[in-house]
Amino acid sequence: MKMLYQQMLAIFGVIFVMMAIVSVLFIRSTTANVWSNSFDQLEEYTDVLADNALQVNVARSAFEPNAAFIQNSEKILQNQRVHFMIYNADNAAVYPNNQANMVVSIEAKTWAKLKKGTSVALPELTTNPRNGKQQSMTIYYRPVFLSDKLLFVVAAYAPVDNIQSSIRKTEYNLFIAFLLSALVAIVVSYFVARYQVNRINRLRQVTHQVAEGDYDVDVHVQSKSHDEVSDLANDFQDMVHSLRDSQAEIHRQEERRRQFMADAAHEMRTPLTTINGLLEGLAYDAIPEESKGQSIELMRNETKRLIRLVNENLDYEKIRTNQILLKKQTFNAAEALAGMVSQLKQKADAAGDKLVLDAAADVPVYADHDRFVQVMFNIAQNAIQFTQNGTITLSAKAGYHQTELAVSDTGIGMTEDQVQNIWERYYKADPSRKNTKYGESGLGLAIVHQLVTLHGGSITVDSQQGVGTTFKVTFPDEETAPQQAPITHTK
Numbered sequence: 054m055k056m057l058y059q060q061m062l063a064i065f066g067v068i069f070v071m072m073a074i075v076s077v078l079f080i081r082s083t084t085a086n087v088w089s090n091s092f093d094q095l096e097e098y099t100d101v102l103a104d105n106a107l108q109v110n111v112a113r114s115a116f117e118p119n120a121a122f123i124q125n126s127e128k129i130l131q132n133q134r135v136h137f138m139i140y141n142a143d144n145a146a147v148y149p150n151n152q153a154n155m156v157v158s159i160e161a162k163t164w165a166k167l168k169k170g171t172s173v174a175l176p177e178l179t180t181n182p183r184n185g186k187q188q189s190m191t192i193y194y195r196p197v198f199l200s201d202k203l204l205f206v207v208a209a210y211a212p213v214d215n216i217q218s219s220i221r222k223t224e225y226n227l228f229i230a231f232l233l234s235a236l237v238a239i240v241v242s243y244f245v246a247r248y249q250v251n252r253i254n255r256l257r258q259v260t261h262q263v264a265e266g267d268y269d270v271d272v273h274v275q276s277k278s279h280d281e282v283s284d285l286a287n288d289f290q291d292m293v294h295s296l297r298d299s300q301a302e303i304h305r306q307e308e309r310r311r312q313f314m315a316d317a318a319h320e321m322r323t324p325l326t327t328i329n330g331l332l333e334g335l336a337y338d339a340i341p342e343e344s345k346g347q348s349i350e351l352m353r354n355e356t357k358r359l360i361r362l363v364n365e366n367l368d369y370e371k372i373r374t375n376q377i378l379l380k381k382q383t384f385n386a387a388e389a390l391a392g393m394v395s396q397l398k399q400k401a402d403a404a405g406d407k408l409v410l411d412a413a414a415d416v417p418v419y420a421d422h423d424r425f426v427q428v429m430f431n432i433a434q435n436a437i438q439f440t441q442n443g444t445i446t447l448s449a450k451a452g453y454h455q456t457e458l459a460v461s462d463t464g465i466g467m468t469e470d471q472v473q474n475i476w477e478r479y480y481k482a483d484p485s486r487k488n489t490k491y492g493e494s495g496l497g498l499a500i501v502h503q504l505v506t507l508h509g510g511s512i513t514v515d516s517q518q519g520v521g522t523t524f525k526v527t528f529p530d531e532e533t534a535p536q537q538a539p540i541t542h543t544k
């Protein structure tokens with residue numbers, strides 16, 4: 054069954070049962086009320102009659118019914134069709150004493166009660182005391198005593214038609230009220246149920262949307278009313294958000310993987326093609342004897358380049374996925390830079406560059422020594438690579454809770470666009486330069502950036518085309534350096 058009908062049925066059912074119970078209780082209490090009112094009235098009449106219905110017959114020195122008074126009373130009450138009877142102490146009717154009427158004496162059981170002094174009210178179906186017929190009526194018997202001796206019994210009776218008709222009127226009104234409230238119940242239950250069902254349908258529709266890959270949904274609107282459905286909507290919305298995020302992350306990862314495969318393949322193709330060409334030349338004896346040594350040297354270089362490429366890629370991935378452990382310690386950065394200067398001197402001389410070290414004698418830095426050298430060496434090597442006949446300055450100084458290092462050159466510089474991309478893997482601002490002596494893979498700065506970030510430091514670049522480039526690196530001191538996150542063992 055559709056939920057709309059289920060809900061309607063539930064709401065309607067509750068209202069229906071409630072109305073039915075109220076109606077039954079109301080009818081029962083009204084009926085009881087009407088009956089008891091009727092008996093009360095008859096009781097009151099017998100009260101009056103008990104005091105005035107008898108008169109003393111002086112001649113016979115006995116009591117006899119005051120027929121004139123009783124008839125008058127019956128006349129007054131004729132609208133209600135109330136009649137009276139008077140019985141003497143022997144259960145014989147003394148009023149009405151018209152012999153034409155067949156007057157019945159009081160039933161023995163009732164008479165016994167009356168003799169004990171209890172008034173008796175008889176219910177609906179009973180015997181008409183005047184003609185002995187079974188009839189629906191109310192009768193009230195009241196015994197009158199004179200110094201403990203039963204003097205006579207007064208009876209007042211009336212047919213119950215009026216009582217029944219007034220009860221039926223109440224029943225009819227109740228029935229109308231019942232119908233009306235059933236109608237209202239149907240309308241109200243329909244709207245309440247439809248409201249709920251609409252909210253659920255909205256969730257269903259959104260679920261379909263999400264199932265089809267559209268995560269651009271908003272069901273938060275329902276959260277104004279706080280109930281289970283709106284909680285469900287909110288949970289659903291949260292779920293959609295995290296689904297969307299993980300979907301985006303999967304896309305990003307996939308894109309990175311695709312890009313990486315493409316770039317790596319591209320990077321490896323050049324040395325492999327060179328090696329393959331030389332090997333074929335050797336195989337078919339196409340290379341003159343005197344050039345063979347040079348060819349083998351070239352192949353060795355290309356192989357080295359391939360190995361470096363593979364190692365750097367592995368290194369990059371390890372740093373990226375937090376699989377390397379930094380052995381951080383405080384050491385003198387000026388000393389480390391001085392060592393680098395002497396190592397790079399030859400390369401600088403070859404490019405006609407002047408290497409300058411600008412640092413105090415002792416500049417403490419808190420870092421993994423080998424990784425620190427790797428970072429600064431890469432930057433310095435780039436500076437030499439892209440500077441001809443210029444000056445390269447390496448500087449180090451202590452800053453506030455950090456060590457500040459810089460490498461500036463007077464080389465070719467970069468455009469703003471190029472600066473934006475240098476941290477990307479395989480990025481080379483000028484691809485035509487890729488076969489220069491030192492840099493060729495475009496991985497150097499990507500690794501540098503990862504390493505500095507892993508240390509909790511920062512790296513920025515300031516460059517102007519044709520003027521020069523300055524790389525600034527900071528390493529936080531021991532106090533402010535972040536704890537390295539635990540090593541994760543992702544593959």
Ligand SMILES: Nc1ncnc2c1ncn2[C@@H]1O[C@H](COP(=O)(O)OP(=O)(O)OP(=O)(O)O)[C@@H](O)[C@H]1O
Pocket residue numbers: 435436439462464465466467475480481482483491492493494495496497498499522
């Ligand atoms: N000091 C610099 N002056 C001008 N351009 C630079 C400088 N340093 C880096 N670049 C640009 O940034 C690019 C990326 O540098 P990166 O060190 O990552 O790669 P690479 O030097 O080309 O290769 P390798 O992986 O061997 O270092 C370089 O190709 C170059 O275009």
Ligand SMILES: [Mg+2]
Pocket residue numbers: 431434435492493497498
């Ligand atoms: Mg480089």
